[in-house]
Amino acid sequence: MRCAVVGAGAWGTALADLLARNGHGVALWAHEPDVADGINARHENARFLPGVSVDPSVMATNELGRVARAAELVVFVAPSHVLRGIARGAAPAVQRGATVAVATKGIERETLALMTDVVAAEVRGHSVVALSGPSFAAEVARRQPTAVVAASRNDAAALLTQRVLSSDWFRVYTHFDVTGVELGGALKNVMAVAAGICEGLGLGYNPRAALITRGLAEMTRLGVALGASAQTFAGLAGLGDLVLTCTGALSRNRALGMEIGRGSGLEQALAGRDTVAEGVVTAESAQALAGREGVEMPIVDAVCQILFGGRTPRDAMADLMARELRPELDP
Amino acid sequence: MRCAVVGAGAWGTALADLLARNGHGVALWAHEPDVADGINARHENARFLPGVSVDPSVMATNELGRVARAAELVVFVAPSHVLRGIARGAAPAVQRGATVAVATKGIERETLALMTDVVAAEVRGHSVVALSGPSFAAEVARRQPTAVVAASRNDAAALLTQRVLSSDWFRVYTHFDVTGVELGGALKNVMAVAAGICEGLGLGYNPRAALITRGLAEMTRLGVALGASAQTFAGLAGLGDLVLTCTGALSRNRALGMEIGRGSGLEQALAGRDTVAEGVVTAESAQALAGREGVEMPIVDAVCQILFGGRTPRDAMADLMARELRPELDP
Numbered sequence: 069m070r071c072a073v074v075g076a077g078a079w080g081t082a083l084a085d086l087l088a089r090n091g092h093g094v095a096l097w098a099h100e101p102d103v104a105d106g107i108n109a110r111h112e113n114a115r116f117l118p119g120v121s122v123d124p125s126v127m128a129t130n131e132l133g134r135v136a137r138a139a140e141l142v143v144f145v146a147p148s149h150v151l152r153g154i155a156r157g158a159a160p161a162v163q164r165g166a167t168v169a170v171a172t173k174g175i176e177r178e179t180l181a182l183m184t185d186v187v188a189a190e191v192r193g194h195s196v197v198a199l200s201g202p203s204f205a206a207e208v209a210r211r212q213p214t215a216v217v218a219a220s221r222n223d224a225a226a227l228l229t230q231r232v233l234s235s236d237w238f239r240v241y242t243h244f245d246v247t248g249v250e251l252g253g254a255l256k257n258v259m260a261v262a263a264g265i266c267e268g269l270g271l272g273y274n275p276r277a278a279l280i281t282r283g284l285a286e287m288t289r290l291g292v293a294l295g296a297s298a299q300t301f302a303g304l305a306g307l308g309d310l311v312l313t314c315t316g317a318l319s320r321n322r323a324l325g326m327e328i329g330r331g332s333g334l335e336q337a338l339a340g341r342d343t344v345a346e347g348v349v350t351a352e353s354a355q356a357l358a359g360r361e362g363v364e365m366p367i368v369d370a371v372c373q374i375l376f377g378g379r380t381p382r383d384a385m386a387d388l389m390a391r392e393l394r395p396e397l398d399p
Numbered sequence: 400m401r402c403a404v405v406g407a408g409a410w411g412t413a414l415a416d417l418l419a420r421n422g423h424g425v426a427l428w429a430h431e432p433d434v435a436d437g438i439n440a441r442h443e444n445a446r447f448l449p450g451v452s453v454d455p456s457v458m459a460t461n462e463l464g465r466v467a468r469a470a471e472l473v474v475f476v477a478p479s480h481v482l483r484g485i486a487r488g489a490a491p492a493v494q495r496g497a498t499v500a501v502a503t504k505g506i507e508r509e510t511l512a513l514m515t516d517v518v519a520a521e522v523r524g525h526s527v528v529a530l531s532g533p534s535f536a537a538e539v540a541r542r543q544p545t546a547v548v549a550a551s552r553n554d555a556a557a558l559l560t561q562r563v564l565s566s567d568w569f570r571v572y573t574h575f576d577v578t579g580v581e582l583g584g585a586l587k588n589v590m591a592v593a594a595g596i597c598e599g600l601g602l603g604y605n606p607r608a609a610l611i612t613r614g615l616a617e618m619t620r621l622g623v624a625l626g627a628s629a630q631t632f633a634g635l636a637g638l639g640d641l642v643l644t645c646t647g648a649l650s651r652n653r654a655l656g657m658e659i660g661r662g663s664g665l666e667q668a669l670a671g672r673d674t675v676a677e678g679v680v681t682a683e684s685a686q687a688l689a690g691r692e693g694v695e696m697p698i699v700d701a702v703c704q705i706l707f708g709g710r711t712p713r714d715a716m717a718d719l720m721a722r723e724l725r726p727e728l729d730p
Contacts, residue, residue, distance in 0.1 A: 201609075202604075202605055202608030202609060202612070203605055204603070204604055204605055207603040207604060207605045208605065210603075212602055212603040212605050212606055213602060213605065213606040213609070213716075213720050214605040214606065214609065215605075215609040215612075215613075215720075217727050236720070236721070237720065239609075239720065241725065241726060241727040242725075242726045242727070243726060243727050243728065244726070244728070245728070271543055271544060272535070272538040272541075272543040273533075273535055273538060273643055273646070273647035273648070273649065274533055274534055274535055274538045274539065274543050274544065274545040274546075274643065275543055275544040275545065276642075276643075277533030277635075277639045277640070277642045277643035277647070278532075278533060278544070278545065278546040278570075278635065278639060280638070280639065280642050281533070281546075281633075281634060281635050281638050281639035281642070282546075284633065284638060285633070285634075288633070297728070299728055300728065301633075302612075302615065302616070302619070302632075302633055302638075303612060303616075303727050303728060304608075304609065304612050304727060307611070307612050307615060307633075307638060308608045308609060308611065308612035309608070311607075311608045311611050311612070311642055311646070312604055312605065312607075312608035315604070315642070315646040316604035316608070317604070318604065385544075389544045389546075389567070389568065389570065390567070394572065394573075395572060395573045395574060395575070396548050396572040396573070396574050396634050396635060397574065397575070397576070397628070397630055397631065397634060
């Protein structure tokens with residue numbers, strides 16, 4: 069099947085490689101000319117996924133307006149803050165009947181829209197699938213066993229995505245709860261910043277485990293308020309991705325949090341990074357969504373206070389611990 | 400308040416220290432004379448919690464029959480396979496009206512009883528509390544922020560335990576679901592063995608995150624079959640403790656699994672260990688419980704096949720990955 073991948077960061081490159089190895093023809097759009105050239109000439113994305121060889125059949129291009137031509141599956145995987153513009157640019161060539169998948173994780177700052185909604189607004193008349201779950205790109209590229217979910221309101225679109233992406237070691241489970249799956253992927257990045265801050269402060273495993281647990285609880289609360297199923301957050305796109313991002317060594321958001329926990333300001337921590345730490349933008353969006361929905365999200369609030377409000381990490385984390393003692397659940 | 404802690408492993412010692420620092424009088428029973436002597440003479444448990452100074456007011460003793468005298472709170476924290484005998488030995492001195500807490504995590508192999516049921520059968524007529532949650536003893540002893548739950552069918556008993564144990568950095572949440580809280584604490588040890596096996600095989604973070612997610616799902620299934628609340632497993636005693644034990648460097652069960660993943664047999668991996676890896680015993684008990692209740696637990700089965708059935712870790716893990724693709728949840 070002909071496929072297009074729109075975005076050649078680490079995850080886009082790994083997905084393009086995966087599709088090609090599954091026998092599909094893959095066009096991959098890269099913003100940067102050197103990235104497209106490197107993939108075509110040396111079959112490597114030296115900027116975003118160095119050291120991994122990309123299947124030689126992957127054709128990289130900088131022509132956004134043509135990448136989706138004749139593709140039956142188009143996967144969008146650009147950073148969240150530029151996704152709308154990129155989807156708009158790619159839209160004219162998306163053929164009728166194509167399935168559109170979105171692997172970007174985030175919440176649009178201005179509209180508070182989820183990524184599938186952003187893409188659906190720009191590429192109209194297609195079934196949209198959210199692809200999410202615990203999947204460090206570098207591990208997928210090295211064929212470590214990985215399990216993700218493909219969520220859509222259209223069963224056939226989810227099943228097509230599952231069939232095209234699945235292999236012996238890359239398992240795709242279908243899902244019905246698009247909102248829950250997308251929120252899980254977006255919000256976990258904020259929790260990863262929080263986990264990194266704890267670690268940067270020199271705190272141990274006990275506080276990190278408590279933070280992950282309470283973090284999942286507040287993610288679930290927001291999700292349920294927005295119509296998601298609570299159970300989705302106990303699955304791969306919720307708990308699974310949260311655990312990966314908060315405990316795995318390859319997480320950018322956690323790494324950023326660690327720098328901040330050790331005393332860097334946000335600008336200092338962001339300087340010199342070639343990749344996006346989605347958790348920073350998502351923290352603000354999540355706080356705004358929680359405010360709109362009247363949902364308490366104390367960890368998101370603490371991260372925002374630290375990133376944007378000049379609060380010290382130690383003070384904000386101490387406040388989190390000092391919240392009133394009460395039953396963990398209401399019976 | 401006068402308290403007794405029955406069992407001077409790492410966790411019993413840390414709990415005794417915590418109670419003493421909260422201003423309570425603490426008697427601590429140790430099985431080993433050298434442990435009791437070391438705590439009394441040098442305020443250190445060099446065998447099970449080396450390098451940590453124990454509050455000098457903690458009085459250690461080897462006299463099981465007298466340790467609980469005059470205590471208003473008695474905390475049992477012996478290894479699961481000897482807990483019944485120890486509870487029986489301590490029972491005669493437990494005073495009327497005392498609250499009995501159980502911090503041991505496991506499932507009795509012969510009866511498939513949970514630890515609070517074992518203690519309640521031996522120390523009759525008391526309100527029993529299950530204490531569980533993500534809490535490496537060495538971190539509690541070093542006052543890292545920690546959050547746990549105290550679950551009881553008797554609210555007053557849970558509240559008393561909360562009040563006596565809580566401090567600025569050690570947070571105790573009350574809970575109503577004793578079965579769920581206990582099963583979470585017990586079953587997570589089996590998942591930690593599985594996570595260690597994956598790691599020993601050289602697998603990455605993606606498979607570990609998937610394993611934790613699917614592991615929590617099967618823990619929850621068994622719990623619900625036994626009358627627990629599914630939500631309990633999303634909390635500190637479920638997800639929290641699971642994440643800690645599967646990802647933290649201090650977990651014995653994970654360390655044991657790593658050795659087995661690297662090719663050691665069970666006997667070889669157990670040899671020379673001074674401490675108990677509860678996950679080994681609990682794997683068999685969990686499999687038996689799952690069989691009795693008709694619940695599918697593929698990860699528990701895989702661990703049992705590897706530990707007791709001569710299956711190679713690689714084969715058993717490959718089978719787990721190769722299970723049929725289906726929706727993650729039923730809508």
